Amino acid sequence: xxxxxxxxxxxxxxxxxxxxQARDLSxxxxxxxxxxxxxxxxxxxxxxxxxxxxxxxxxRRAFQQQIKxxxxxxxxxxxxxxxxxxxxxxxxAGQKIYESKAILLATGIETAKPIPGETELLGKGVSYCAxxxxxxxxxxxxxxxxxxxxxxSEIDYLxxxxxxxxxxxxxxxxxxxxxNITHHLGCPSEILGTDRVQAxxxxxxxxxxxxxxxxRESISPAVLLKGLEMQGSHIQVDRAQxxxxxxxxxxxxxxxxxxxxxxxxxxxxxxxxxxxxxLSSKVL
Amino acid sequence: xxxxxxxxxxxxxxxxxxxxQARDLSxxxxxxxxxxxxxxxxxxxxxxxxxxxxxxxxxRRAFQQQIKxxxxxxxxxxxxxxxxxxxxxxxxAGQKIYESKAILLATGIETAKPIPGETELLGKGVSYCAxxxxxxxxxxxxxxxxxxxxxxSEIDYLxxxxxxxxxxxxxxxxxxxxxNITHHLGCPSEILGTDRVQAxxxxxxxxxxxxxxxxRESISPAVLLKGLEMQGSHIQVDRAQxxxxxxxxxxxxxxxxxxxxxxxxxxxxxxxxxxxxxLSSKVL
Numbered sequence: 256x257x258x259x260x261x262x263x264x265x266x267x268x269x270x271x272x273x274x275x276q277a278r279d280l281s282x283x284x285x286x287x288x289x290x291x292x293x294x295x296x297x298x299x300x301x302x303x304x305x306x307x308x309x310x311x312x313x314x315r316r317a318f319q320q321q322i323k324x325x326x327x328x329x330x331x332x333x334x335x336x337x338x339x340x341x342x343x344x345x346x347x348a349g350q351k352i353y354e355s356k357a358i359l360l361a362t363g364i365e366t367a368k369p370i371p372g373e374t375e376l377l378g379k380g381v382s383y384c385a386x387x388x389x390x391x392x393x394x395x396x397x398x399x400x401x402x403x404x405x406x407x408s409e410i411d412y413l414x415x416x417x418x419x420x421x422x423x424x425x426x427x428x429x430x431x432x433x434x435n436i437t438h439h440l441g442c443p444s445e446i447l448g449t450d451r452v453q454a455x456x457x458x459x460x461x462x463x464x465x466x467x468x469x470x471r472e473s474i475s476p477a478v479l480l481k482g483l484e485m486q487g488s489h490i491q492v493d494r495a496q497x498x499x500x501x502x503x504x505x506x507x508x509x510x511x512x513x514x515x516x517x518x519x520x521x522x523x524x525x526x527x528x529x530x531x532x533x534l535s536s537k538v539l
Numbered sequence: 540x541x542x543x544x545x546x547x548x549x550x551x552x553x554x555x556x557x558x559x560q561a562r563d564l565s566x567x568x569x570x571x572x573x574x575x576x577x578x579x580x581x582x583x584x585x586x587x588x589x590x591x592x593x594x595x596x597x598x599r600r601a602f603q604q605q606i607k608x609x610x611x612x613x614x615x616x617x618x619x620x621x622x623x624x625x626x627x628x629x630x631x632a633g634q635k636i637y638e639s640k641a642i643l644l645a646t647g648i649e650t651a652k653p654i655p656g657e658t659e660l661l662g663k664g665v666s667y668c669a670x671x672x673x674x675x676x677x678x679x680x681x682x683x684x685x686x687x688x689x690x691x692s693e694i695d696y697l698x699x700x701x702x703x704x705x706x707x708x709x710x711x712x713x714x715x716x717x718x719n720i721t722h723h724l725g726c727p728s729e730i731l732g733t734d735r736v737q738a739x740x741x742x743x744x745x746x747x748x749x750x751x752x753x754x755r756e757s758i759s760p761a762v763l764l765k766g767l768e769m770q771g772s773h774i775q776v777d778r779a780q781x782x783x784x785x786x787x788x789x790x791x792x793x794x795x796x797x798x799x800x801x802x803x804x805x806x807x808x809x810x811x812x813x814x815x816x817x818l819s820s821k822v823l
Contacts, residue, residue: 266588270801273586302557304550304804305589305598307605314589321591494778494795511778513812517554520588521805528797 256354257281259530260346262334263361265291266516267507269318270523271359272327283353285332290315303516335384337480339500349386357502357530361523364508365473372446380452380466383474385409394418395465398455400442406470413468421462476509496526504529540638541565543814544630546618547645549575550800551791553602554807555643556611562815567637569616574599587800619668621764623784633670641786641814645807648792649757656730664736664750667758669693678702679749682739684726690754697752705746760793780810788813
């Protein structure tokens with residue numbers, strides 16, 4: 256079993272991975288080989304010590320080169336759920352399960368607010384994972400809300416299972432040639448239902464559906480790992496980056512403001528030092 | 540009056556200065572144009588995101604260039620004491636006084652332990668500042684304990700005032716041509732006295748003195764600013780880098796482990812964001 260897993264590849268994840276590698280920890284790092292869309296889109300970064308007045312793209316390239324030179328590999332999986340197993344953690348990516356003694360959440364911050372009804376109906380027809388829950392909707396009517404073309408293969412997969420798919424994208428293009436897709440450019444205003452999803456409301460019209468898949472870049476930490484103590488939309492941590500769950504640490508934007516590269520990098524470093532302490536306390 | 544002052548020019552100070560400049564704050568930054576002896580002496584830094592596998596000297600040069608390009612100036616003063624004036628702070632460097640609305644302590648960590656008797660007899664014959672207290676010892680016997688040749692001018696100044704000066708240095712050379720100096724290579728084991736300094740003990744021998752000057756790179760934060768809450772040898776701060784004193788923040792090694800560049804840079808950044816909030820709350 257690995258010592259720990261890092262979830263997220265923004266600056267907090269980069270910093271944690273570099274420190275973990277320097278300290279010879281065995282770890283898995285889940286994220287995107289492109290690191291972070293937020294870094295990439297930053298116009299100009301003037302206050303990160305060591306990278307003077309860079310564009311986001313330049314910072315990303317510097318981080319990517321440094322990771323590569325250090326011999327660190329990113330596992331390009333999207334983690335859908337994390338489970339505390341008492342003495343260790345399990346993370347699922349579709350059908351695959353990864354395990355480790357400790358875990359570091361560096362998931363960033365989801366700026367989009369949840370859709371009304373989303374949180375209430377999660378697990379009752381609302382799902383974040385096509386691979387996990389798609390099979391439940393064979394020959395049924397579903398809606399898919401998608402925020403990035405990178406989930407096109409998930410849309411294809413769901414279109415192959417469902418009888419009819421109402422697709423909402425926040426970007427142009429429906430991304431799939433399937434004939435059973437009705438595409439809207441926009442986002443539904445509400446997911447309707449009491450005990451289970453019943454319909455979706457869009458521009459004043461209700462469309463009956465059996466399930467709703469929401470495919471977003473990041474998942475709220477409280478949804479990702481049940482039992483995690485939050486402070487509003489942020490994970491509650493102490494100065495050692497420790498959460499309320501033993502062996503679970505968090506770093507970067509997901510722990511709160513300021514949303515700054517230096518702060519995220521610092522917290523990723525501190526979290527790994529805390530994990531080192533945690534692991535050695537478990538050995539004794 | 541300036542918005543705030545930064546005391547210390549390690550990575551926490553560098554990060555704070557860059558962010559303060561980016562946010563158009565008016566600030567004074569006290570430290571060494573060489574930044575930090577600890578950075579300079581680091582053999583290799585492998586886990587700082589953005590500066591891959593650099594020597595300490597390379598990191599220092601990168602930071603220095605970035606500060607210069609950003610148009611930031613370091614005031615090369617050694618701050619001897621900081622005073623909370625109720626609604627603002629005053630910092631003294633010898634006879635000069637600087638004032639600001641808020642203050643950031645980024646003083647690093649003093650690895651040398653205090654000499655037995657030092658803390659107890661501070662202000663009762665023990666002093667850290669030749670310029671401030673030298674005049675008290677006209678034609679008296681004093682001891683000077685010095686850890687760096689950079690204080691040679693202070694030694695000269697004290698030798699000109701005292702009748703006899705017993706000098707202890709932790710480096711070779713007595714640094715002064717004055718004829719009333721007795722030089723020892725080493726450090727006294729104890730400063731003796733009950734209500735006031737009476738003597739100094741070195742290699743089992745006691746030498747009677749009226750005062751002891753200790754000239755060190757950095758001063759313990761609790762000595763620098765009276766009333767500052769400590770946790771052992773570290774300044775107690777919360778996640779916003781706030782100390783127990785309103786308007787006083789701390790960042791870097793002085794707030795505790797891990798003693799890491801990324802952690803220090805992150806804390807310097809966070810502290811300035813907290814100071815921005817503090818300053819805007821004072822305006823309302």
